[in-house]
Amino acid sequence: MKDTLVEFTKAFDERLSETSRQxxxxxxxxxxxxxxxxxxxxxxxxxxxxxxxxxxxxxxxxxxxxxxxxxxxxxxxxxxxxxxxxxxxxxxxxxxxxxxxxxxxxxxxxxxxxxxxxxxxxxxxxxxxxxxxxxxxxxxxxxxxxxxxxxxxxxxxxxxxxxxxxxxxxxxxxxxxxxxxxxxxxxxxxxIGYPRKETELEIVKMNCEEYKLSDYLLENVYGLVNATRNSTDIEVPASIRAGISISRLASQMAKREKKKEVDYGILSKAATYVLTGALRFRPGIDPEPAVNSLVRRSLSE
Ligand SMILES: Nc1ncnc2c1ncn2[C@@H]1O[C@H](COP(=O)(O)OP(=O)(O)OP(=O)(O)O)[C@@H](O)[C@H]1O
Ligand SMILES: [Mg+2]
Incomplete structure:
Protein backbone atom coordinates (compact mmCIF):
# COMPACT_ATOMS: atom_id res chain seq x y z
CA MET A 1 0.00 0.00 0.00
CA LYS A 2 1.47 3.34 -1.03
CA ASP A 3 0.48 5.56 1.80
CA THR A 4 3.36 7.81 2.69
CA LEU A 5 2.89 11.54 2.43
CA VAL A 6 5.80 11.79 -0.01
CA GLU A 7 4.22 9.31 -2.42
CA PHE A 8 0.83 10.92 -2.13
CA THR A 9 2.26 14.39 -2.75
CA LYS A 10 4.11 13.21 -5.85
CA ALA A 11 1.06 11.45 -7.29
CA PHE A 12 -1.16 14.40 -6.43
CA ASP A 13 1.15 16.82 -8.23
CA GLU A 14 1.17 14.54 -11.27
CA ARG A 15 -2.64 14.59 -11.30
CA LEU A 16 -2.65 18.38 -10.96
CA SER A 17 -0.39 18.94 -13.93
CA GLU A 18 -2.22 16.30 -15.99
CA THR A 19 -5.50 18.10 -15.30
CA SER A 20 -4.13 21.47 -16.34
CA ARG A 21 -2.82 19.92 -19.61
CA GLN A 22 -6.23 18.49 -20.53
CA ILE A 192 -30.16 24.05 -24.05
CA GLY A 193 -32.06 20.98 -25.19
CA TYR A 194 -31.14 17.66 -26.77
CA PRO A 195 -29.16 18.39 -29.93
CA ARG A 196 -30.18 17.43 -33.48
CA LYS A 197 -29.47 13.83 -34.42
CA GLU A 198 -26.34 14.60 -36.49
CA THR A 199 -24.94 16.83 -33.76
CA GLU A 200 -25.61 14.34 -30.99
CA LEU A 201 -23.89 11.62 -33.00
CA GLU A 202 -20.93 13.91 -33.57
CA ILE A 203 -20.76 14.38 -29.79
CA VAL A 204 -20.96 10.63 -29.22
CA LYS A 205 -18.12 10.05 -31.71
CA MET A 206 -15.99 12.75 -30.10
CA ASN A 207 -16.36 10.97 -26.77
CA CYS A 208 -15.53 7.52 -28.18
CA GLU A 209 -12.44 8.31 -30.18
CA GLU A 210 -10.61 5.07 -29.35
CA TYR A 211 -13.39 3.08 -30.98
CA LYS A 212 -14.56 2.99 -34.54
CA LEU A 213 -18.32 3.31 -34.30
CA SER A 214 -20.26 1.72 -37.13
CA ASP A 215 -23.33 3.27 -38.70
CA TYR A 216 -25.32 0.36 -37.23
CA LEU A 217 -24.24 1.29 -33.72
CA LEU A 218 -24.71 5.04 -34.13
CA GLU A 219 -28.14 4.79 -35.72
CA ASN A 220 -29.40 2.37 -33.09
CA VAL A 221 -27.97 4.20 -30.12
CA TYR A 222 -29.60 7.40 -31.30
CA GLY A 223 -32.88 5.59 -32.01
CA LEU A 224 -32.84 4.20 -28.49
CA VAL A 225 -32.01 7.39 -26.59
CA ASN A 226 -34.44 9.34 -28.71
CA ALA A 227 -37.20 6.80 -27.98
CA THR A 228 -36.71 7.42 -24.25
CA ARG A 229 -37.16 11.14 -24.86
CA ASN A 230 -40.47 10.61 -26.64
CA SER A 231 -41.93 8.11 -24.20
CA THR A 232 -44.77 9.25 -21.95
CA ASP A 233 -43.77 6.55 -19.43
CA ILE A 234 -40.43 8.18 -18.78
CA GLU A 235 -39.93 11.27 -16.61
CA VAL A 236 -36.17 11.59 -17.00
CA PRO A 237 -35.00 10.18 -20.33
CA ALA A 238 -31.56 9.12 -21.56
CA SER A 239 -29.05 11.97 -21.69
CA ILE A 240 -26.17 12.45 -24.08
CA ARG A 241 -24.08 10.76 -21.39
CA ALA A 242 -26.21 7.63 -21.66
CA GLY A 243 -25.70 7.45 -25.44
CA ILE A 244 -21.95 7.84 -24.98
CA SER A 245 -21.88 5.16 -22.28
CA ILE A 246 -23.85 2.63 -24.37
CA SER A 247 -21.54 3.22 -27.34
CA ARG A 248 -18.39 2.84 -25.27
CA LEU A 249 -19.55 -0.21 -23.38
CA ALA A 250 -20.81 -1.97 -26.51
CA SER A 251 -17.54 -1.23 -28.36
CA GLN A 252 -15.49 -2.53 -25.47
CA MET A 253 -17.61 -5.68 -25.18
CA ALA A 254 -17.15 -6.37 -28.90
CA LYS A 255 -13.41 -5.88 -28.51
CA ARG A 256 -13.25 -8.29 -25.60
CA GLU A 257 -15.26 -10.87 -27.49
CA LYS A 258 -12.96 -10.35 -30.50
CA LYS A 259 -15.87 -9.41 -32.73
CA LYS A 260 -15.19 -7.11 -35.64
CA GLU A 261 -18.32 -5.10 -35.03
CA VAL A 262 -20.97 -4.47 -32.44
CA ASP A 263 -23.99 -6.66 -33.17
CA TYR A 264 -27.54 -6.75 -31.86
CA GLY A 265 -26.72 -9.08 -28.95
CA ILE A 266 -23.93 -6.89 -27.64
CA LEU A 267 -25.76 -3.64 -28.17
CA SER A 268 -28.87 -4.78 -26.37
CA LYS A 269 -26.82 -6.01 -23.42
CA ALA A 270 -24.81 -2.79 -23.22
CA ALA A 271 -27.97 -0.70 -23.52
CA THR A 272 -29.62 -2.61 -20.69
CA TYR A 273 -26.62 -2.19 -18.40
CA VAL A 274 -26.59 1.56 -18.99
CA LEU A 275 -30.31 2.31 -19.08
CA THR A 276 -31.12 0.34 -15.92
CA GLY A 277 -29.98 3.31 -13.86
CA ALA A 278 -30.14 6.11 -16.40
CA LEU A 279 -33.90 6.54 -16.71
CA ARG A 280 -36.59 7.64 -14.32
CA PHE A 281 -39.96 6.11 -15.07
CA ARG A 282 -43.34 7.48 -14.08
CA PRO A 283 -44.48 6.22 -10.67
CA GLY A 284 -46.10 2.80 -10.90
CA ILE A 285 -43.96 1.57 -13.80
CA ASP A 286 -41.64 -1.34 -13.05
CA PRO A 287 -38.26 -0.26 -14.45
CA GLU A 288 -36.79 -3.69 -15.24
CA PRO A 289 -39.37 -4.96 -17.74
CA ALA A 290 -39.79 -1.41 -19.05
CA VAL A 291 -36.09 -1.14 -19.91
CA ASN A 292 -36.08 -4.61 -21.47
CA SER A 293 -39.05 -3.91 -23.69
CA LEU A 294 -37.71 -0.48 -24.66
CA VAL A 295 -34.41 -2.03 -25.72
CA ARG A 296 -36.15 -4.83 -27.66
CA ARG A 297 -38.49 -2.44 -29.43
CA SER A 298 -35.92 0.20 -30.36
CA LEU A 299 -32.95 -1.83 -31.58
CA SER A 300 -32.98 -3.40 -35.00
CA GLU A 301 -31.61 -6.94 -35.31
N1 LIG B 1 -21.34 19.92 -27.17
C1 LIG B 1 -20.71 18.84 -26.67
N2 LIG B 1 -19.52 18.45 -27.17
C2 LIG B 1 -18.87 17.37 -26.67
N3 LIG B 1 -19.34 16.62 -25.66
C3 LIG B 1 -20.52 16.96 -25.12
C4 LIG B 1 -21.27 18.07 -25.59
N4 LIG B 1 -22.40 18.18 -24.85
C5 LIG B 1 -22.38 17.17 -23.98
N5 LIG B 1 -21.24 16.42 -24.12
C6 LIG B 1 -20.90 15.21 -23.37
O1 LIG B 1 -21.93 14.97 -22.43
C7 LIG B 1 -21.42 14.92 -21.09
C8 LIG B 1 -22.38 15.65 -20.21
O2 LIG B 1 -22.18 17.03 -20.31
P1 LIG B 1 -22.28 17.99 -19.04
O3 LIG B 1 -21.73 17.34 -17.85
O4 LIG B 1 -21.69 19.29 -19.45
O5 LIG B 1 -23.86 18.09 -18.92
P2 LIG B 1 -24.73 19.01 -17.95
O6 LIG B 1 -25.76 19.61 -18.81
O7 LIG B 1 -23.86 19.89 -17.15
O8 LIG B 1 -25.38 17.89 -17.04
P3 LIG B 1 -25.99 18.03 -15.53
O9 LIG B 1 -27.30 18.76 -15.65
O10 LIG B 1 -26.21 16.60 -15.15
O11 LIG B 1 -24.97 18.73 -14.70
C9 LIG B 1 -20.03 15.58 -21.16
O12 LIG B 1 -19.14 14.99 -20.29
C10 LIG B 1 -19.61 15.30 -22.58
O13 LIG B 1 -19.01 14.03 -22.62
MG1 LIG C 1 -23.49 19.95 -15.08
Whole structure:
Protein backbone atom coordinates (compact mmCIF):
# COMPACT_ATOMS: atom_id res chain seq x y z
CA MET A 1 0.00 0.00 0.00
CA LYS A 2 1.47 3.34 -1.03
CA ASP A 3 0.48 5.56 1.80
CA THR A 4 3.36 7.81 2.69
CA LEU A 5 2.89 11.54 2.43
CA VAL A 6 5.80 11.79 -0.01
CA GLU A 7 4.22 9.31 -2.42
CA PHE A 8 0.83 10.92 -2.13
CA THR A 9 2.26 14.39 -2.75
CA LYS A 10 4.11 13.21 -5.85
CA ALA A 11 1.06 11.45 -7.29
CA PHE A 12 -1.16 14.40 -6.43
CA ASP A 13 1.15 16.82 -8.23
CA GLU A 14 1.17 14.54 -11.27
CA ARG A 15 -2.64 14.59 -11.30
CA LEU A 16 -2.65 18.38 -10.96
CA SER A 17 -0.39 18.94 -13.93
CA GLU A 18 -2.22 16.30 -15.99
CA THR A 19 -5.50 18.10 -15.30
CA SER A 20 -4.13 21.47 -16.34
CA ARG A 21 -2.82 19.92 -19.61
CA GLN A 22 -6.23 18.49 -20.53
CA UNK A 23 -8.03 20.51 -23.16
CA UNK A 24 -11.80 20.76 -23.25
CA UNK A 25 -13.20 18.76 -26.14
CA UNK A 26 -16.52 20.09 -27.27
CA UNK A 27 -18.71 20.26 -30.36
CA UNK A 28 -19.62 23.93 -30.64
CA UNK A 29 -22.31 24.41 -33.22
CA UNK A 30 -26.03 25.23 -33.36
CA UNK A 31 -27.42 25.62 -29.81
CA UNK A 32 -23.93 25.39 -28.30
CA UNK A 33 -22.60 28.11 -30.58
CA UNK A 34 -25.63 30.31 -29.88
CA UNK A 35 -25.29 29.77 -26.14
CA UNK A 36 -21.56 30.47 -26.27
CA UNK A 37 -22.12 33.76 -28.10
CA UNK A 38 -24.83 34.86 -25.69
CA UNK A 39 -22.58 34.03 -22.74
CA UNK A 40 -20.00 36.36 -24.23
CA UNK A 41 -22.60 39.06 -24.84
CA UNK A 42 -23.88 38.71 -21.27
CA UNK A 43 -20.40 39.08 -19.88
CA UNK A 44 -19.68 42.15 -22.02
CA UNK A 45 -23.03 43.66 -21.07
CA UNK A 46 -22.54 42.84 -17.35
CA UNK A 47 -25.61 40.60 -17.21
CA UNK A 48 -25.74 37.32 -15.29
CA UNK A 49 -27.02 34.41 -17.38
CA UNK A 50 -28.78 31.21 -16.38
CA UNK A 51 -28.52 28.11 -18.55
CA UNK A 52 -31.55 25.82 -18.41
CA UNK A 53 -31.44 22.32 -19.83
CA UNK A 54 -32.06 18.69 -18.97
CA UNK A 55 -29.26 16.70 -17.28
CA UNK A 56 -26.30 15.75 -19.43
CA UNK A 57 -26.87 18.18 -22.28
CA UNK A 58 -23.48 19.87 -21.99
CA UNK A 59 -24.17 22.87 -19.74
CA UNK A 60 -21.12 22.37 -17.53
CA UNK A 61 -18.93 21.48 -20.49
CA UNK A 62 -19.96 24.66 -22.27
CA UNK A 63 -18.98 26.77 -19.27
CA UNK A 64 -15.69 24.95 -19.00
CA UNK A 65 -15.01 25.62 -22.69
CA UNK A 66 -16.04 29.25 -22.29
CA UNK A 67 -13.63 29.71 -19.41
CA UNK A 68 -10.80 27.92 -21.21
CA UNK A 69 -11.17 29.95 -24.39
CA UNK A 70 -11.00 33.16 -22.46
CA UNK A 71 -7.91 31.88 -20.63
CA UNK A 72 -9.56 31.65 -17.24
CA UNK A 73 -10.19 29.07 -14.57
CA UNK A 74 -13.57 27.49 -14.10
CA UNK A 75 -14.93 26.49 -10.74
CA UNK A 76 -18.37 25.40 -9.74
CA UNK A 77 -20.47 24.12 -6.93
CA UNK A 78 -23.69 22.15 -6.93
CA UNK A 79 -26.42 23.40 -4.67
CA UNK A 80 -28.02 21.22 -2.04
CA UNK A 81 -29.42 21.53 1.46
CA UNK A 82 -26.02 21.01 3.09
CA UNK A 83 -24.17 23.88 1.38
CA UNK A 84 -23.45 26.82 3.67
CA UNK A 85 -22.19 30.31 2.83
CA UNK A 86 -18.83 29.25 4.30
CA UNK A 87 -18.57 26.54 1.61
CA UNK A 88 -18.78 29.30 -0.98
CA UNK A 89 -16.80 32.07 0.65
CA UNK A 90 -14.49 30.11 2.93
CA UNK A 91 -13.88 29.87 6.65
CA UNK A 92 -11.22 30.25 9.30
CA UNK A 93 -9.23 27.19 10.26
CA UNK A 94 -9.66 27.05 14.08
CA UNK A 95 -6.22 25.49 14.67
CA UNK A 96 -4.50 28.25 12.73
CA UNK A 97 -6.62 30.94 14.35
CA UNK A 98 -5.26 29.84 17.74
CA UNK A 99 -1.71 30.65 16.59
CA UNK A 100 -2.18 33.46 14.15
CA UNK A 101 -5.49 35.03 15.05
CA UNK A 102 -8.16 35.99 12.53
CA UNK A 103 -5.78 36.79 9.68
CA UNK A 104 -5.77 35.85 6.03
CA UNK A 105 -3.19 33.15 6.80
CA UNK A 106 -5.74 31.31 8.93
CA UNK A 107 -8.43 31.51 6.27
CA UNK A 108 -9.33 28.75 3.78
CA UNK A 109 -10.98 30.52 0.86
CA UNK A 110 -13.97 28.85 -0.83
CA UNK A 111 -14.46 28.52 -4.60
CA UNK A 112 -16.63 31.61 -4.99
CA UNK A 113 -14.20 33.84 -3.13
CA UNK A 114 -11.23 32.45 -5.07
CA UNK A 115 -12.97 33.11 -8.38
CA UNK A 116 -13.89 36.62 -7.25
CA UNK A 117 -10.27 37.31 -6.29
CA UNK A 118 -8.48 35.76 -9.27
CA UNK A 119 -11.19 36.23 -11.88
CA UNK A 120 -12.73 33.25 -13.69
CA UNK A 121 -16.02 31.63 -14.51
CA UNK A 122 -18.09 30.49 -11.54
CA UNK A 123 -20.83 27.96 -12.27
CA UNK A 124 -23.61 27.61 -9.76
CA UNK A 125 -25.35 24.32 -10.53
CA UNK A 126 -28.86 23.88 -9.19
CA UNK A 127 -28.69 27.08 -7.18
CA UNK A 128 -32.38 26.54 -6.47
CA UNK A 129 -31.50 23.64 -4.19
CA UNK A 130 -29.58 25.87 -1.84
CA UNK A 131 -31.36 26.92 1.36
CA UNK A 132 -32.89 30.34 0.88
CA UNK A 133 -30.46 32.13 3.20
CA UNK A 134 -27.55 30.70 1.19
CA UNK A 135 -29.17 31.89 -2.04
CA UNK A 136 -29.46 35.28 -0.39
CA UNK A 137 -25.76 35.28 0.46
CA UNK A 138 -25.13 35.24 -3.29
CA UNK A 139 -27.07 38.42 -3.99
CA UNK A 140 -24.22 40.75 -3.16
CA UNK A 141 -21.52 38.83 -5.07
CA UNK A 142 -23.80 38.47 -8.11
CA UNK A 143 -25.37 41.92 -8.16
CA UNK A 144 -22.76 44.19 -6.65
CA UNK A 145 -19.73 42.03 -7.51
CA UNK A 146 -18.53 42.41 -3.94
CA UNK A 147 -18.50 40.28 -0.84
CA UNK A 148 -17.92 40.83 2.81
CA UNK A 149 -15.50 38.32 4.34
CA UNK A 150 -16.11 38.45 8.05
CA UNK A 151 -13.20 39.89 10.04
CA UNK A 152 -11.17 40.41 6.87
CA UNK A 153 -13.17 43.03 5.03
CA UNK A 154 -15.23 43.66 1.93
CA UNK A 155 -13.65 43.03 -1.46
CA UNK A 156 -14.74 43.94 -4.96
CA UNK A 157 -14.46 41.15 -7.50
CA UNK A 158 -11.78 40.95 -10.18
CA UNK A 159 -13.08 42.37 -13.45
CA UNK A 160 -12.89 38.88 -15.03
CA UNK A 161 -15.23 37.30 -12.48
CA UNK A 162 -18.23 35.87 -14.34
CA UNK A 163 -20.95 33.98 -12.44
CA UNK A 164 -23.38 31.74 -14.32
CA UNK A 165 -26.29 29.68 -12.99
CA UNK A 166 -27.25 26.33 -14.50
CA UNK A 167 -30.50 24.50 -13.83
CA UNK A 168 -32.62 21.59 -14.96
CA UNK A 169 -35.94 22.71 -16.43
CA UNK A 170 -38.13 20.58 -14.19
CA UNK A 171 -36.59 22.35 -11.21
CA UNK A 172 -37.92 25.69 -12.39
CA UNK A 173 -41.36 24.79 -11.16
CA UNK A 174 -40.46 22.04 -8.69
CA UNK A 175 -40.31 21.88 -4.94
CA UNK A 176 -36.97 23.66 -4.84
CA UNK A 177 -37.68 27.12 -6.13
CA UNK A 178 -35.09 29.69 -6.95
CA UNK A 179 -35.66 32.50 -4.50
CA UNK A 180 -37.37 35.48 -6.11
CA UNK A 181 -34.45 37.67 -5.14
CA UNK A 182 -31.84 35.43 -6.79
CA UNK A 183 -34.02 34.82 -9.83
CA UNK A 184 -34.28 38.57 -10.26
CA UNK A 185 -30.45 38.79 -10.48
CA UNK A 186 -30.33 36.29 -13.34
CA UNK A 187 -31.11 38.54 -16.27
CA UNK A 188 -30.82 36.28 -19.31
CA UNK A 189 -32.06 32.70 -19.70
CA UNK A 190 -30.39 30.40 -22.21
CA UNK A 191 -32.12 27.14 -23.08
CA ILE A 192 -30.16 24.05 -24.05
CA GLY A 193 -32.06 20.98 -25.19
CA TYR A 194 -31.14 17.66 -26.77
CA PRO A 195 -29.16 18.39 -29.93
CA ARG A 196 -30.18 17.43 -33.48
CA LYS A 197 -29.47 13.83 -34.42
CA GLU A 198 -26.34 14.60 -36.49
CA THR A 199 -24.94 16.83 -33.76
CA GLU A 200 -25.61 14.34 -30.99
CA LEU A 201 -23.89 11.62 -33.00
CA GLU A 202 -20.93 13.91 -33.57
CA ILE A 203 -20.76 14.38 -29.79
CA VAL A 204 -20.96 10.63 -29.22
CA LYS A 205 -18.12 10.05 -31.71
CA MET A 206 -15.99 12.75 -30.10
CA ASN A 207 -16.36 10.97 -26.77
CA CYS A 208 -15.53 7.52 -28.18
CA GLU A 209 -12.44 8.31 -30.18
CA GLU A 210 -10.61 5.07 -29.35
CA TYR A 211 -13.39 3.08 -30.98
CA LYS A 212 -14.56 2.99 -34.54
CA LEU A 213 -18.32 3.31 -34.30
CA SER A 214 -20.26 1.72 -37.13
CA ASP A 215 -23.33 3.27 -38.70
CA TYR A 216 -25.32 0.36 -37.23
CA LEU A 217 -24.24 1.29 -33.72
CA LEU A 218 -24.71 5.04 -34.13
CA GLU A 219 -28.14 4.79 -35.72
CA ASN A 220 -29.40 2.37 -33.09
CA VAL A 221 -27.97 4.20 -30.12
CA TYR A 222 -29.60 7.40 -31.30
CA GLY A 223 -32.88 5.59 -32.01
CA LEU A 224 -32.84 4.20 -28.49
CA VAL A 225 -32.01 7.39 -26.59
CA ASN A 226 -34.44 9.34 -28.71
CA ALA A 227 -37.20 6.80 -27.98
CA THR A 228 -36.71 7.42 -24.25
CA ARG A 229 -37.16 11.14 -24.86
CA ASN A 230 -40.47 10.61 -26.64
CA SER A 231 -41.93 8.11 -24.20
CA THR A 232 -44.77 9.25 -21.95
CA ASP A 233 -43.77 6.55 -19.43
CA ILE A 234 -40.43 8.18 -18.78
CA GLU A 235 -39.93 11.27 -16.61
CA VAL A 236 -36.17 11.59 -17.00
CA PRO A 237 -35.00 10.18 -20.33
CA ALA A 238 -31.56 9.12 -21.56
CA SER A 239 -29.05 11.97 -21.69
CA ILE A 240 -26.17 12.45 -24.08
CA ARG A 241 -24.08 10.76 -21.39
CA ALA A 242 -26.21 7.63 -21.66
CA GLY A 243 -25.70 7.45 -25.44
CA ILE A 244 -21.95 7.84 -24.98
CA SER A 245 -21.88 5.16 -22.28
CA ILE A 246 -23.85 2.63 -24.37
CA SER A 247 -21.54 3.22 -27.34
CA ARG A 248 -18.39 2.84 -25.27
CA LEU A 249 -19.55 -0.21 -23.38
CA ALA A 250 -20.81 -1.97 -26.51
CA SER A 251 -17.54 -1.23 -28.36
CA GLN A 252 -15.49 -2.53 -25.47
CA MET A 253 -17.61 -5.68 -25.18
CA ALA A 254 -17.15 -6.37 -28.90
CA LYS A 255 -13.41 -5.88 -28.51
CA ARG A 256 -13.25 -8.29 -25.60
CA GLU A 257 -15.26 -10.87 -27.49
CA LYS A 258 -12.96 -10.35 -30.50
CA LYS A 259 -15.87 -9.41 -32.73
CA LYS A 260 -15.19 -7.11 -35.64
CA GLU A 261 -18.32 -5.10 -35.03
CA VAL A 262 -20.97 -4.47 -32.44
CA ASP A 263 -23.99 -6.66 -33.17
CA TYR A 264 -27.54 -6.75 -31.86
CA GLY A 265 -26.72 -9.08 -28.95
CA ILE A 266 -23.93 -6.89 -27.64
CA LEU A 267 -25.76 -3.64 -28.17
CA SER A 268 -28.87 -4.78 -26.37
CA LYS A 269 -26.82 -6.01 -23.42
CA ALA A 270 -24.81 -2.79 -23.22
CA ALA A 271 -27.97 -0.70 -23.52
CA THR A 272 -29.62 -2.61 -20.69
CA TYR A 273 -26.62 -2.19 -18.40
CA VAL A 274 -26.59 1.56 -18.99
CA LEU A 275 -30.31 2.31 -19.08
CA THR A 276 -31.12 0.34 -15.92
CA GLY A 277 -29.98 3.31 -13.86
CA ALA A 278 -30.14 6.11 -16.40
CA LEU A 279 -33.90 6.54 -16.71
CA ARG A 280 -36.59 7.64 -14.32
CA PHE A 281 -39.96 6.11 -15.07
CA ARG A 282 -43.34 7.48 -14.08
CA PRO A 283 -44.48 6.22 -10.67
CA GLY A 284 -46.10 2.80 -10.90
CA ILE A 285 -43.96 1.57 -13.80
CA ASP A 286 -41.64 -1.34 -13.05
CA PRO A 287 -38.26 -0.26 -14.45
CA GLU A 288 -36.79 -3.69 -15.24
CA PRO A 289 -39.37 -4.96 -17.74
CA ALA A 290 -39.79 -1.41 -19.05
CA VAL A 291 -36.09 -1.14 -19.91
CA ASN A 292 -36.08 -4.61 -21.47
CA SER A 293 -39.05 -3.91 -23.69
CA LEU A 294 -37.71 -0.48 -24.66
CA VAL A 295 -34.41 -2.03 -25.72
CA ARG A 296 -36.15 -4.83 -27.66
CA ARG A 297 -38.49 -2.44 -29.43
CA SER A 298 -35.92 0.20 -30.36
CA LEU A 299 -32.95 -1.83 -31.58
CA SER A 300 -32.98 -3.40 -35.00
CA GLU A 301 -31.61 -6.94 -35.31
N1 LIG B 1 -21.34 19.92 -27.17
C1 LIG B 1 -20.71 18.84 -26.67
N2 LIG B 1 -19.52 18.45 -27.17
C2 LIG B 1 -18.87 17.37 -26.67
N3 LIG B 1 -19.34 16.62 -25.66
C3 LIG B 1 -20.52 16.96 -25.12
C4 LIG B 1 -21.27 18.07 -25.59
N4 LIG B 1 -22.40 18.18 -24.85
C5 LIG B 1 -22.38 17.17 -23.98
N5 LIG B 1 -21.24 16.42 -24.12
C6 LIG B 1 -20.90 15.21 -23.37
O1 LIG B 1 -21.93 14.97 -22.43
C7 LIG B 1 -21.42 14.92 -21.09
C8 LIG B 1 -22.38 15.65 -20.21
O2 LIG B 1 -22.18 17.03 -20.31
P1 LIG B 1 -22.28 17.99 -19.04
O3 LIG B 1 -21.73 17.34 -17.85
O4 LIG B 1 -21.69 19.29 -19.45
O5 LIG B 1 -23.86 18.09 -18.92
P2 LIG B 1 -24.73 19.01 -17.95
O6 LIG B 1 -25.76 19.61 -18.81
O7 LIG B 1 -23.86 19.89 -17.15
O8 LIG B 1 -25.38 17.89 -17.04
P3 LIG B 1 -25.99 18.03 -15.53
O9 LIG B 1 -27.30 18.76 -15.65
O10 LIG B 1 -26.21 16.60 -15.15
O11 LIG B 1 -24.97 18.73 -14.70
C9 LIG B 1 -20.03 15.58 -21.16
O12 LIG B 1 -19.14 14.99 -20.29
C10 LIG B 1 -19.61 15.30 -22.58
O13 LIG B 1 -19.01 14.03 -22.62
MG1 LIG C 1 -23.49 19.95 -15.08
Missing amino acids: KVRIVIKEQYKDAYDILEDCENASLIPGIIGPPGTGKTLLLRAYAERSGRDFSWITGDEGVRPSHLIGSFNPALVLNKGFTLESFDPGPLLKTMVFGGVFGLNEGNRLPEYVQNSLLEPFEERSVNVQRLGRITAHEDFFPVLTMNPEEMAGAHRLSEALRDRIRVWIR
